[in-house]
Amino acid sequence: MASATIARLRLTDFRSYERADLQVGGRSVYLFGPNGAGKTNLLEAVSLLSPGKGLRGSSLAEVGRRLPGESVGRAWAVAAEVEQADGELLKVGTGTELAGAARRIVRIEGETVPPGRLADHVRPMWLTPAQDRLFLEAASDRRKFFDRLVFAAEPSHASHANAYDKAQRERMRLLSDAAEGGAPADPAWLTVLEARLAAAGALMAHARARTLTALQAEIDGRGDRPFPQARLALTGAWEQMALTGADEAEIELQLASALAAARPRDGAAGRALTGPHRGDLAVFHVDKDRPASECSTGEQKALILNLVLAQAARLSRAESAPNPIVLLDEVAAHLDLTRRAALADELTALKLQAFLTGTDESLFDHLKGRALGVRVSEAGLTPLEFTALEDE
Numbered sequence: 001m002a003s004a005t006i007a008r009l010r011l012t013d014f015r016s017y018e019r020a021d022l023q024v025g026g027r028s029v030y031l032f033g034p035n036g037a038g039k040t041n042l043l044e045a046v047s048l049l050s051p052g053k054g055l056r057g058s059s060l061a062e063v064g065r066r067l068p069g070e071s072v073g074r075a076w077a078v079a080a081e082v083e084q085a086d087g088e089l090l091k092v093g094t095g096t097e098l099a100g101a102a103r104r105i106v107r108i109e110g111e112t113v114p115p116g117r118l119a120d121h122v123r124p125m126w127l128t129p130a131q132d133r134l135f136l137e138a139a140s141d142r143r144k145f146f147d148r149l150v151f152a153a154e155p156s157h158a159s160h161a162n163a164y165d166k167a168q169r170e171r172m173r174l175l176s177d178a179a180e181g182g183a184p185a186d187p188a189w190l191t192v193l194e195a196r197l198a199a200a201g202a203l204m205a206h207a208r209a210r211t212l213t214a215l216q217a218e219i220d221g222r223g224d225r226p227f228p229q230a231r232l233a234l235t236g237a238w239e240q241m242a243l244t245g246a247d248e249a250e251i252e253l254q255l256a257s258a259l260a261a262a263r264p265r266d267g268a269a270g271r272a273l274t275g276p277h278r279g280d281l282a283v284f285h286v287d288k289d290r291p292a293s294e295c296s297t298g299e300q301k302a303l304i305l306n307l308v309l310a311q312a313a314r315l316s317r318a319e320s321a322p323n324p325i326v327l328l329d330e331v332a333a334h335l336d337l338t339r340r341a342a343l344a345d346e347l348t349a350l351k352l353q354a355f356l357t358g359t360d361e362s363l364f365d366h367l368k369g370r371a372l373g374v375r376v377s378e379a380g381l382t383p384l385e386f387t388a389l390e391d392e
């Protein structure tokens, strides 16, 4: 198991924090305090230790601290000491050098590196209230959620998805221009773009299929828990091909030819009607034999939590990747007592570092002695005294 836990976290001009310095020592952390105290802000800071826009998906200019009435956020920084498997501490940091900057800098041991390198050392995964309506909203939200689970296992998935989106945008610009009577689309250039789409799309479909299969096996193998069992499916044609045994080359070939055939139709529609950007994640509640969208709010939350925990459990056994760090924003409040206890037991058994938030300290009774409690208030972060439970 490749351990990677946050030992210390420091924030400078990040959201509501002018400065914060939290010694965590690799333990899980539960943050409690009133609404607006800054609990989610702290989770967001941890989420920015991975490539991308973090758990709120905010623009980077937004996260710099602003006083009321100020329009531009300050230059900000999130710095962490990450304890690695060998016990060594690695300095990882991200932030901006100028107020309002749209791009962030990432430094590892003081050296500026591309943000993608963060995934070599820290793998945050999260569940936030934004996902409460996941099964009721558009397929794109479920794809995004599932892609993050894939990404936690295979960071290259993000670069394939980016390459795919970039080629897609260029292809659609050519086709839309042609459909509107502008410059006719250059068929040779379209063929090049479609080849890129097909290559990236085949890799995406396969990565999603791999994660789906592994996740389902993980969920099926852990049936004796008070979380609802889920049956997962990827409905997209290309993921289906991958799931039924087609290799990457075959998917690439068929996707390229489907795209070539769809040029007039896609041009007229103004969007591409086939490809891995169209699929959906279907989730069924096994005991109820109903789609997740027909389950209660609490059941839906427990289903999603089960997916995140299953992926975290699976990744915690991976030899070659850093352990995931699980960020659970306002999750405990949705769970009944049995599930809250089970969540605490599971995080402990899997030796996962988790950061959890909730308004009331009592939501985390089962984590006392197993995780560090931190009171969040206007005064900042106040860690509670920590005495480890003897049997753990």
Ligand SMILES: Nc1ncnc2c1ncn2[C@@H]1O[C@H](COP(=O)(O)OP(=O)(O)OP(=O)(O)O)[C@@H](O)[C@H]1O
Binding pocket: 014, 015, 016, 017, 033, 034, 035, 036, 037, 038, 039, 040, 041, 042, 062, 063, 064, 065, 066, 067, 073, 357, 359, 376
């Ligand atoms: N860029 C910023 N600069 C200064 N303050 C900010 C910035 N962005 C957000 N805030 C403040 O941070 C606070 C919200 O913090 P956060 O979302 O972490 O609260 P929370 O403790 O999770 O609350 P809840 O329990 O309601 O979810 C708000 O008061 C908001 O005004």
